[in-house]
Amino acid sequence: MPKVHNWQINREMDYPYEESRPKKQVAYVFDTNKCIECQTCSIACKTTWTSGKGQEYMFWNNVETKPYGFYPLGWDVKILEKLGAQEWAGGTYAGKTVFESAAPGERVLGYQPGEEDYASPNVGEDDVSEVVQKGAFFQGIHKTWMFYLARICNHCTYPACLASCPRKAIYKREEDGVVLIDQTRCRGYRECVKACPYKKVFFNLMTRVSEKCIACYPLLERGKQPRCVETCIGRIRLQGWLSRAGEEKRDNPIDYLVRIRKVAIPLYPQYGLEPNVYYVPPIHVPREFLLQMFGPAVDAAVDTYRKAKDDKELLAALLLFGSSDQTMTSFKRDGDAVLGYNAKGEQVVRVPFKEPVYIRPYFDEKNNVYRHNIT
Numbered sequence: 001m002p003k004v005h006n007w008q009i010n011r012e013m014d015y016p017y018e019e020s021r022p023k024k025q026v027a028y029v030f031d032t033n034k035c036i037e038c039q040t041c042s043i044a045c046k047t048t049w050t051s052g053k054g055q056e057y058m059f060w061n062n063v064e065t066k067p068y069g070f071y072p073l074g075w076d077v078k079i080l081e082k083l084g085a086q087e088w089a090g091g092t093y094a095g096k097t098v099f100e101s102a103a104p105g106e107r108v109l110g111y112q113p114g115e116e117d118y119a120s121p122n123v124g125e126d127d128v129s130e131v132v133q134k135g136a137f138f139q140g141i142h143k144t145w146m147f148y149l150a151r152i153c154n155h156c157t158y159p160a161c162l163a164s165c166p167r168k169a170i171y172k173r174e175e176d177g178v179v180l181i182d183q184t185r186c187r188g189y190r191e192c193v194k195a196c197p198y199k200k201v202f203f204n205l206m207t208r209v210s211e212k213c214i215a216c217y218p219l220l221e222r223g224k225q226p227r228c229v230e231t232c233i234g235r236i237r238l239q240g241w242l243s244r245a246g247e248e249k250r251d252n253p254i255d256y257l258v259r260i261r262k263v264a265i266p267l268y269p270q271y272g273l274e275p276n277v278y279y280v281p282p283i284h285v286p287r288e289f290l291l292q293m294f295g296p297a298v299d300a301a302v303d304t305y306r307k308a309k310d311d312k313e314l315l316a317a318l319l320l321f322g323s324s325d326q327t328m329t330s331f332k333r334d335g336d337a338v339l340g341y342n343a344k345g346e347q348v349v350r351v352p353f354k355e356p357v358y359i360r361p362y363f364d365e366k367n368n369v370y371r372h373n374i375t
Contacts, residue, residue, distance in 0.1 A: 097272025
């Protein structure tokens with residue numbers, strides 16, 4: 001099996017195909033600290049892409065409550081149990097990936113979810129980590145916790161769905177790294193569903209072919225951000241383009257957050273897929289839980305995020321979230337504001353570090369009215 005380099009686990013690993021990176025890689029940053037689980041993203045995706053027959057159970061985008069939320073049921077726990085305990089030597093993953101752990105005759109370690117696993121999209125919603133005891137009160141830090149985890153297809157650099165497909169019906173676009181399914185070649189073997197450790201490939205029982213998130217590529221091609229990003233109420237999302245290692249640009253917001261400041265990190269890097277959705281980890285969750293989700297890079301990411309209010313350049317990049325429907329390829333700080341630019345170099349947004357407050361008079365002489373809400 002060919003050897004490929006995975007920068008997220010800091011070593012070479014086995015993968016069924018030779019390394020072939022796209023010209024530019026679509027990537028996202030999700031700030032878990034800001035998500036309110038309003039599910040606007042889920043509904044925007046659902047009404048845009050999966051409102052047809054056979055797609056009733058499909059949520060290309062979903063938001064689940066950790067630690068007890070899963071869709072499908074137990075998707076991460078089951079794979080983690082198969083992989084066993086993580087082994088990290090500093091920043092290098094010493095354990096086996098899903099490709100290296102595969103049984104003889106298999107390309108990827110995985111499992112096929114049952115019908116019942118898709119029965120409860122909101123299982124565990126708003127459930128906290130433990131029972132709140134009678135008489136408990138806030139003492140500076142919550143002893144019980146939960147957080148919201150927004151999930152879409154990661155458009156991985158080394159997709160398990162692509163690796164497992166016997167028909168070679170799944171491919172990664174050279175121009176932007178979007179992972180797609182050629183449904184004319186798909187024969188419904190469901191090897192992709194079994195292989196994807198994030199369980200973001202779905203089988204349509206009506207059409208008898210697999211389906212998955214397409215990164216809203218018709219929007220990407222027009223310089224627009226995907227529907228889940230554009231509609232996010234909490235402004236937790238930013239879509240852009242991730243440069244190759246060694247070619248990162250400081251004025252590229254995705255490069256800056258992922259490769260330079262490393263405040264956004266991948267979910268379950270030990271799987272070995274090199275996913276391209278990066279998360280700012282929640283800062284109020286116990287370290288042990290975050291380590292198994294994000295790996296050893298989580299400590300530095302949390303520390304960096306905590307100091308963002310005093311770091312103007314980092315704060316500028318974080319303020320771009322939800323500020324424009326256009327994909328921003330560069331940004332710069334301009335005094336107490338951040339400017340965002342599209343691929344044409346046009347300024348598309350200016351966001352102040354502090355929103356101005358306007359106090360209007362209680363009595364408006366011009367309109368002869370009283371205002372009870374004056375700010």
